[in-house]
Amino acid sequence: MNLGISTYSFWHFEEKKLPLKEYLVKAYEHGFNGVEVLSNHIESRSEDYLKEIKRFAFKLGLDVYGLAIHNNFVKVDKDERMREVELVKDWIRLGSVLGVKIIRINSGRWMTVRSFDELMERRGIEPPPPGYSDEDAIEWVVECINECLEEAEKHGIILGLENHWGLTTRADNMLKIIKKISSDYFGVIMDTGNFIHDTYRELEAIAPYTVMVHAKTYFGGGVWYTLDLDYDRIFEIL
Template structure:
């Protein structure tokens, strides 16, 4: 079953319920009663090899590695594109297709909390540019961040700035049929309530949540992931979890998969490996475990 856009989810839900749905961001109405989760692999897991300062692996080689695993797609982090020309993007897209892998998404690193207007415009333009590039790659989502409070800033001021920036970027996302996925990435998205405070006010079918299972350092990260799962359009799953006041521990991947299934999640689950072990050894094991859990 192909990945549906948030607009498709809402349209399908409206048809099922025979009643119009408000365009506001609410828990996504997904077709059917069974989750449809496809498995992807984040390039970020191989960051020490892909780092453009001294790369020992190209995105093409990363795709080759992924093709040997039981995956449906690859997530191509924007940090590791050697070029951003149309010709290069076409080659990357063609290479993934040749290896029978979709490109699930393109994560971008941005900060919309920046107070300086000129500097914030650079951040907005970064997201806009990568949204266009994601569309050229055939990617469904662009992962974005909110950012961190600057000194002397109030949460309310930063939230207003982030919402305005996202609304501007969503105009480009809508034009290119791409979903922007706001991640729970600490800063002003450190709790489910803070994240949803940024998402809920925006009335756009092209906005959703990037669920990162390793980024809530709260008393119960699993419970908090379950709070944002109904808004998720993509999920990055980590192999570790760190509750408040505790040390990193092995994540219960089965529990996270169950949370997604209980939320009737439709979309890509991308393994984003950040643990200490050699990713070339550890990642294949976790991919196989996740494939088994997904069924």
């Protein structure tokens, strides 16, 4: 098992966003051997910049193994969904320059609950707009991921669907997406802190498809909620 850290882990500890290189140095100082980069921390999309980040990380002895991006395939308008597909494809190409092996993608959500604070009060449950259902959105997400996989396979990059709210708030919906996609370059990124309804049953449901884990801790308490996670039990699930 390789142990890395996401630059997201430093997100709430800094009063201002630091240059990406400083997050890489922090990862090195904490003894990690790999880093997942949050797309928000990438300061330029130029190839020269991305190659410099890859070189800098290598000199520290760090493997930039992953990239976490933000996308939303749950959009009623097909043109808007296709723009999201192009966004993901663009990140795949940039990730290839950076040398990543996996990219975190999301299903997205309806956005009928605009405030994330309110979404958390509703325990992640969000109603579809009138005339639509989650089943419609599941089909859209599958279609979009398959489109993105054409590009991912060209670059040898795995797309990892994370249980990250929206359609993936519950494992049942997530499994409906997973079972409709057949590619060696598709898998699941398990976030141990994002199933708040029936945590261990739902983690167990997605475990067979998991290729990477985001392991959450809540020392000092969480922002919206706190889970007392039993990692002995989670390791048994994995």
